[in-house]
Amino acid sequence: MTAAMTRRAFAIGAASLLAAGCMRNGPTARVRLAAGESGGLYLAFAELLAERMHARYPHLQVDVIATEGSVDNLARLRSGEADMGLALADVAEHDLAGGPRDTAPQALARVYENYLQVVVRDAAAAQRLSDLKGGRVSIGPGGSGAAATSVVMLDAAGLRNRVALVNYRLRDGLTGLANGDLQAVVWSGGVPTPAITDLDARQPLRMLDIGNLATPMTGLSGYPYLLRSVPTGTYAPPGLKTIGVPNLLLIGDAVADAVAAAAVDVLASDAAQLVPAHVRGLQYLAPATMIQTGLVPLHPGAAQAYRRLHG
Incomplete structure (x- = not known):
């Protein structure tokens, strides 16, 4: 399959998933998103994502938490103090290898670099x-x-x-x-x-x-x-x-599949609206790289969403 065909299939799938989400009004939940510190990209991206998720799914409220960054976010995800969080891929893989498997967060997407x-x-x-x-x-x-x-x-x-x-x-x-x-x-x-x-x-x-x-x-x-x-x-x-x-958007394994799917929907459908004005990063929410989360496994709800997106 050519890159153009892949992008077209992804866009069609995203539209289909969006339509399905709108018909059922999406999940009803309040989730905590562990981000980063003031002046950095994590916090700016998280605030945009929270806004778009609530706009797309009115019954889904996302509270953005300012943190020290990746290590702090992973600890919050493991302890249950956060439901979603951002982390550098190298730090996330080290945490996965060294921490208990039963509390390890899973991936929603590779979001940018x-x-x-x-x-x-x-x-x-x-x-x-x-x-x-x-x-x-x-x-x-x-x-x-x-x-x-x-x-x-x-x-x-x-x-x-x-x-x-x-x-x-x-x-x-x-x-x-x-x-x-x-x-x-x-x-x-x-x-x-x-x-x-x-x-x-x-x-x-x-x-x-x-x-x-x-x-x-x-x-x-x-x-x-x-x-x-x-x-x-x-x-x-x-x-x-x-x-x-790369940066990964992570989610606790206990979070409902519908919330994970909603996040993937917004990442895929609203990618252009999730890029802070100052950013010139590489591979920012590119369809071909979103599922490339390395050794960190996808959350089941995210995996289902990607299957619907890709057909």
Whole structure:
């Protein structure tokens, strides 16, 4: 089947699923969606998704919860404090391998891809990651996916014990970068990230190229990290390479199939309305990649929805 035929079949299936959902008015439920921190893509995407799910299914209320990120979200899903949540795929697979199977969340979709960003002041001498040796670097809160992936990156670069690591939220990290308390901030998200762009407008910033670490990071962790070209603009110089990590939208295994199916319906049908204005990420809600959730299995309700979508 050609790519064009696949996209057409997907669109027809999405319309059919939407029609079926409208006829039965969809599920009646209130779900908690664990997102991320202010200024980041997780929270912006989650708020759009919650709005569209309620618009599409009036009896479905989605409450967005601000969190530290992937690790925090996975813990909330396992404990039952959240019903849905976002997580980096590498962190989700590590959690699946290391935690009890009976509380492991399942996947709804691969939704978009993050860029791992090492940001310095443009006036700084640092041109490569190794130049940060001896400096202070914020890798994000302990509950964030950025922190978890940063540790792999620094291990691969041989810098884990050669920099002073701090766990600041993004905005606090950027404040430290601006006042010289920090030499770099590591962040995982879309390019450009609004909070970083805001500071860049006042004090020019620059991303470092870390593309050479994709292979050693994969060797260390066993997760297939991807080499990606970064969209040029604002704080991203031309020709920059970095590490790409997909994001997964996850759901607790106890959540009703109808809620999972409704989420898939909205992701497929309203994809264009779920992209925050500033995002230039890769493979954002692409039909061909939504079901590519790696080792994390699809929730039964999501699997049923995809069968209806694809025929």
